[in-house]
Amino acid sequence: MEVKLNVRRIAFEIINKVEFGKSYSDDLINKYVDKFEDKRDFNLLRKIVLGVLERKYTLEYIISMYSKTKLKKIDPKILIIMKIAVYQMIFLTSIPDHASINEAVNHSKKLTKWNLSGYVNGVLRNISRNKAEISKLIDSTKDLEIKYNINAGIVEYIKENYNDDFDSLLDSLYNELPFSIRINENMMNSNEVFEELQSLGMNPKNSDITNINMLIQNPESVHNTKLYREGIISIQGEGSTLAVQVLDPRPGSKVLDLCAAPGTKSLLIAEYLKDSGIIIANDIDISKHKKIVQNFNRIKFSNYELCGFDASIYQPEMKEEFDYVLxxxxxxxxxxxxxxxxxxxxxxxxTIRELRDLQRAILINAVKYLKPNGVLVYSTCTYGYLENEQQADFIENELNMEKSYFDYKGNSLNRIQLFNSKDNTDGFFIARFIKP
Structure with a gap:
C-alpha cells in the first residue's frame, strides 16, 4: 500500500538541506512536482518551504520572544519544526493553529533523543494566543533585517542604490512572480502556442517585456507537454530572454556564451543562428553540461561545442575568434x-565585492575574444551599482568598448535594469557594447 506523503515532513527535509547545505529550494521542491496525487498538496509544500525561507529572520524573532531558551541553544532541527508551525499560524491562516501545533509536537517527538515536545508545545501555544500582538510588532518594527528578511548590509546597499523606490522594491520581493515560458518561433508561431497552452488550462498571457515569452498558470506539468518535449517552448525568464534579444546574433556567426549554465540563453542563441553558425557554450561546472546538451537535443541543434574552462582565466587560442560574446x-x-x-x-x-572582482576578470577576457566590430552583452540577475552600472562603465571606460544601442518599447537604450516591483519579473541588468 502506498504511503501518503506528509507535506510538512517533506518541507522540513527541504528547509534543512537549504539552511545547512548549498542546495536551492526550487531545485528540491521541483523533485516533488509529480509525487502528490492531489496538486494542492504540492502547492502547500511549495508555499510552506518558500514562506519559511523568505521569513527566516521574522520567524526566528517571533520564536525568540516566547522561548526561554536562546535561539543559538535551540536544536537546529527543532527550530525548523517551530518555524514551519509559526509560519502557518502567522502567515498561512487557512490552516487551524491546533493542526500546525499538533504536527510540530508529533514531529519533534521523533526527531531527537531528547523529548522536547513539551517545550515545542508550550512555545507554539503561547505564540498562538498572542498572534494579534505579534502581527502589530512585525508591522511596526524598525529593524529592517526583521522587516525585510535580508542581510542588514544588503538592505542598506539596496537603499543606497534605489532610495526613492526602496520600500516598494523590498516589499515586492515577497510577491510570487509569474511563471515564464519562451517560444521557439522557428517551430511554431505565438498564436498557435497561445491556443495550445489555453487548451491545456495554463491561461497564457503575453509578456510585456519580450515578444516571445508568455506567462502561464498551473505550470506543474509543463515539462510533460508535447510543446516542451519537441522544443517548441522552453522555461526561460523574461530578463534572460531579453539579454539574448539584445545580443541579437545573426545567422552564420560565431558566438561565445562564456558562463552558459543552465543553458537557456545558449538555447535561444542557437535558435537565432538557425543551423548556420556555431555557439561555444562554456561553463566551469561540468556537472551542468548534461542539462545544456539536453536542451540542444530538444531543438535538434548540433552546431555547438561545450567547454569547461574558468572564464576568469584567459584562453589565448580564442583571441578575436567571435562575432558575439555573452x-x-x-x-x-x-x-x-x-x-x-x-x-x-x-x-x-x-560576497558582492568578491563577485565584482570576478566579473571584471571575466570581462577583460571576453573583450579579447571579440573580433573587431564584435558585440558584447553583459548581464546579471541582480541589483546594485557594484555589479551593474559600475561594471558597464568599466567596459566602456577601461576596456575601451563603445556603447551599442538596442530598442526597448520604442526607446533606444545602451543598458536596462528590470525590477521585481516595476516590471513584475526578476531583477535583471543588461548592457550592450561593440568593439571598435
Whole structure:
C-alpha cells in the first residue's frame, strides 16, 4: 500500500538541506512536482518551504520572544519544526493553529533523543494566543533585517542604490512572480502556442517585456507537454530572454556564451543562428553540461561545442575568434530572491565585492575574444551599482568598448535594469557594447 506523503515532513527535509547545505529550494521542491496525487498538496509544500525561507529572520524573532531558551541553544532541527508551525499560524491562516501545533509536537517527538515536545508545545501555544500582538510588532518594527528578511548590509546597499523606490522594491520581493515560458518561433508561431497552452488550462498571457515569452498558470506539468518535449517552448525568464534579444546574433556567426549554465540563453542563441553558425557554450561546472546538451537535443541543434574552462582565466587560442560574446556573469542574484528566498541570507557585501572582482576578470577576457566590430552583452540577475552600472562603465571606460544601442518599447537604450516591483519579473541588468 502506498504511503501518503506528509507535506510538512517533506518541507522540513527541504528547509534543512537549504539552511545547512548549498542546495536551492526550487531545485528540491521541483523533485516533488509529480509525487502528490492531489496538486494542492504540492502547492502547500511549495508555499510552506518558500514562506519559511523568505521569513527566516521574522520567524526566528517571533520564536525568540516566547522561548526561554536562546535561539543559538535551540536544536537546529527543532527550530525548523517551530518555524514551519509559526509560519502557518502567522502567515498561512487557512490552516487551524491546533493542526500546525499538533504536527510540530508529533514531529519533534521523533526527531531527537531528547523529548522536547513539551517545550515545542508550550512555545507554539503561547505564540498562538498572542498572534494579534505579534502581527502589530512585525508591522511596526524598525529593524529592517526583521522587516525585510535580508542581510542588514544588503538592505542598506539596496537603499543606497534605489532610495526613492526602496520600500516598494523590498516589499515586492515577497510577491510570487509569474511563471515564464519562451517560444521557439522557428517551430511554431505565438498564436498557435497561445491556443495550445489555453487548451491545456495554463491561461497564457503575453509578456510585456519580450515578444516571445508568455506567462502561464498551473505550470506543474509543463515539462510533460508535447510543446516542451519537441522544443517548441522552453522555461526561460523574461530578463534572460531579453539579454539574448539584445545580443541579437545573426545567422552564420560565431558566438561565445562564456558562463552558459543552465543553458537557456545558449538555447535561444542557437535558435537565432538557425543551423548556420556555431555557439561555444562554456561553463566551469561540468556537472551542468548534461542539462545544456539536453536542451540542444530538444531543438535538434548540433552546431555547438561545450567547454569547461574558468572564464576568469584567459584562453589565448580564442583571441578575436567571435562575432558575439555573452557574459551572463556569476552574480549575487538579488534579482532572484522572489524565486530563491535563501539568497536573502546567503549574500553579504563581502560576497558582492568578491563577485565584482570576478566579473571584471571575466570581462577583460571576453573583450579579447571579440573580433573587431564584435558585440558584447553583459548581464546579471541582480541589483546594485557594484555589479551593474559600475561594471558597464568599466567596459566602456577601461576596456575601451563603445556603447551599442538596442530598442526597448520604442526607446533606444545602451543598458536596462528590470525590477521585481516595476516590471513584475526578476531583477535583471543588461548592457550592450561593440568593439571598435
Amino acid at each position: 557574459v551572463d556573469a556569476p552574480c549575487s542574484a538579488l534579482g532572484l530572491i522572489a524565486r530563491k528566498p535563501e539568497i536573502r541570507y546567503r549574500r553579504s557585501m563581502e
